[in-house]
Amino acid sequence: MRVPREAYQLAGVSLLALAAASTLQISGAEACSAIASGAGTTVGSGISAETTFETTSVTVECSTTGNVQDVGGVFTTGFAGYKGQANDSSTVIVNDYDGNGDDIVSIFGGILDNSTPTPVISGLPPVTSSATTSLQSAEGTLELFGGNDRFEMSYGDLSGDPFAPNVDANLDAGAGDDTVIIQAGSIHDIDLGDGVDSVVISGSGTQVGNVTGGIGDDLISVGILEVEEGVFFSEPIVGIISGGEGGDTITIGGGNVEAVDAGAGDDQVSIGGNTAIELDIDGEAGNDTITVSGNATIGGSIFGNDGNDTVNIDGGTVGTTISPGIVDLAGGADIFNMTAGHVTGSVFGEGGGNTYTVSGGTVDGSIYAGSQDDSVSISGNASVGIDPGEGGEGTDSVGLEDGDDTFDMTGGTLAGAVSGGAGNDVITLRGGTINSFLEGNDGNDQILVSGGVLAGEVTGDVGDDLIVISGGAIGSSVSGGAGFDNVSVTGGTITGGIDAEHVHLSGGTIGGNITGLGPDTLVIDGIGAVDPLNLSDGVLFSGTGANGTITGTDLAAGGKSQNFTGFDNFSSDNSTLRFNGGIQGINHLNLGSGSTLFINGNVTMPGSIIATNSLIDMTNGVAGDVLTLGGLTLNGASIGLDINQQTSQSDQLIADAFSATGANTIIVNLLGTPQFAEPTDIPLIVSTNGPVTGTFSVAGVPGTPGSLFTYAIVTGPNGSVFLRATPVNFGIAAAPTSATNAGAVAVAIEALYGINRDALDADLYLSPASGSGMVPVSESFGVFASGQFAHTEHDGYNISGGGLNGSGPSFDANDFSAAISLDFNAAKHFQFDNEYGLNIGVFAGYASTDVNLGAFRGFDAIGEGTNKAGLFGGYALFRKDYNYALVSASGFIGGSDVTNGVLGTTGSYDTKGYAVTASVGHIFKLGERTRFDLRGGLLGVSFRGDPYKDSGGNEFGKSKLSFGAIKLEPGIYGDYTLSNGMVISPYARGELQQRFGYKNTTEIDTREIDFNDADFSAALSTGFNLKMSAATTVNGEVRGKVSSDSSTIGAKLGLKIAF
Structure with a gap:
């Protein structure tokens, strides 16, 4: 108030x-x-x-x-x-x-x-x-x-x-417990003298000179008046306030005071409101407490001086921009608390074990903790700048200086660095931002980073330091400095590298190299990981006489590689490593159970590798990589190699000393165009000091062309190991071509039979409509147009040849065809239709099939293919009474595009074929509106695919498909006149087919492979003919077909027009 x-x-x-x-x-x-x-x-x-x-x-x-x-x-x-x-x-x-x-x-x-x-x-x-x-x-x-x-x-x-009164004089209260109350007016200096004195100065027009307390626990209040009506704040003008000796309490809630000197004793100084202190606040000797709050301004600095002082900055401003003010705690175990406000200079602790808690406000300069065991805490939205010093080269925001200091930061911003100074310091960064480096300096320091952002590097400096990174972001490197240092990383991000004698990596992202390692000092595992471990591609691990272990860690993930220099021993357990060329400085590399070493390019390691129940994987899609070793010992190990049959190249291992025990496996990744014509011998392992001994089994990589061969180890010159690859399983490589050919034939035959059925339905006495023996669609000419859709599921052909005898991959096919026919009623035209019937037709159309082959023998998909072809042909239908005969022929010319999932290639080739049918039948009259049709006949098919070379250079020869078949097709037809005058004729037909002479072959590398499936099939179709007018009939049909290894469902829609 x-x-x-x-x-x-x-x-x-x-x-x-x-x-x-x-x-x-x-x-x-x-x-x-x-x-x-x-x-x-x-x-x-x-x-x-x-x-x-x-x-x-x-x-x-x-x-x-x-x-x-x-x-x-x-x-x-x-x-x-x-x-x-x-x-x-x-x-x-x-x-x-x-x-x-x-x-x-x-x-x-x-x-x-x-x-x-x-x-x-x-x-x-x-x-x-x-x-x-x-x-x-x-x-x-x-x-x-x-x-x-x-x-x-x-x-x-x-x-x-x-x-207001005006006392043109000083006041000397003398000895004793005096009370001075100045509510108005002006007076010169006030000397309270010795004793427990009290002075209260208030009133905005009040002017008082210097106030001196003398010996005793004095109370000095300025700008605050407490009465029964409440507390009133004012702005008097006062000179220098000196508390004198004793535990004084100085409270200033407003006004203008020249300076405050609390004097000797445990004093309490509180500056708040809109108070303006023109010069300094000095606690003098004693355990003083100085508090600045509100909008108070201190024109000078704050000095704690001797004693265990406490300075609280809860608001206000210390110093000015032109003349920065400092907080000097001086000697003693001092406490500095800051929640708000502004210190334009720095904070100095000097001697004593000081405590600094800064949770808000701004310090333009730095915090210098002092020379003893100090504690500094930064949090909230606190902001600390940099004191440039006399030379303008200052870098620290927080200088812990000497002593076993503690630093903890959970929030806020530091413009500069944190330096530990001499002593065993504990520095913790859990949040906030440090825009420079963090350094422990001399002593056995602990630096713990679990959050926040550090723009610069972390350095332990002289001493046996411990650095633990579990979170946060470090904009540069981490270095232990001189001494035996330990660095542990479980999370967070380090933009640079790590340099220390002992390094433990289990998580986090590290952008640089790991250097400075000593004996038994590199440990890589997942223990305590906060984030996944992510090292840079090509990271270098270097040291002197270094040793290391890696456990349960996939360092090679994403194709990343590692490099080593200066290692005596390195052991891997259930982990992965990758060497991308160059020289690896490891004397002894132990690959333990479940481990994989990937080799890309030419790698030289003067030391030796001991591989136990592990994998050396040299497969990278390029044959010719060489791993040169001082020694190689295999025990139940596997070696993955790229092999190119065409160039007789393979990845190789060259070792000065070689030994193998247990069951070892060579895994072949076949590259380039496979050679299926004959076996191939390719060098694998070269021992420069005696023959290669041991037990090996060889297999191709499942799901690759390498699995199309069998392999045997043979001994070459000087006891070296050669690989003999014999093609045995390559028949499935021809499956996409064969399945596509079969689909092309199936859709063409169904299109031809659809045209035949259109002619039979239109020209025969199968629908006893009123007034005639059939639905009279034609006069002299008729046009039939129809389209068909079908989907086939096939369990797979039986493959023989190409080293494979047995069931092949399953596949499905989606078929479509469309055709148009011109039907000429020759008997009517030439006027012999009273005794005989003769219809002659020609047709043209389009057919396509889309085939997809499923997974098989480790391959995710064997392949896919499409065929698109044009159809053409003709037919002749002869009838007498209820007997008839039909002959038809069709040619189909097109092209196929195939994707080979086995060889990883694509190819295209031209196709051509023909089909011939001959059928005879008799129509039985069951009633006025019902007829039974019994027909049977023969089918002959021949199809050829041209030779082609696929995108991988594989030579595919001619492909052929041909067969004959006998068919029996009974059917029943009805006829009904609708109320609108249209006539609908529903029907149902069965089909029994037995193939003979089936031949489906494909050549690859001059080797012929046969594909066979079931010869007997049965089908059922049902549909209708709807005579909409004298000249127009619409036809619809659904059809199902099954065999022992396939099933098909299809639909047809047609239109017949007479003119």
């Missing part, structure tokens, strides 16, 4: 102007009155009685009344006594009063200066003689002397308006 400004001004006239005006009306009356309090002692009686009066205190009141400004002189609370006669002629003696009682001085308005008179003393015994006693006058100082004195200054009344 703040007193309104109107309380300190009169109608807008300032106090100074009012004071000047009032001096024109100086009263001759005394400005102040004084009353002495004490006790008298009487000895004797009557006129011989003698009364002695001893004064114990003086109460002085100076006030402004009426409309005249009273003026008085400066005084002390002491006075000179007197001796006189009372009315009864007894003797009265008033002794001198030295002012050391509990005096009270209250000034309400008015002016006190060095003029006279001083207040006259009342309350003394009267005498008949003239005796006037006044307080002693003083020169420039109002003196209260000893005693528990009280001094007050507040507003008086001048013509009904408040008028």
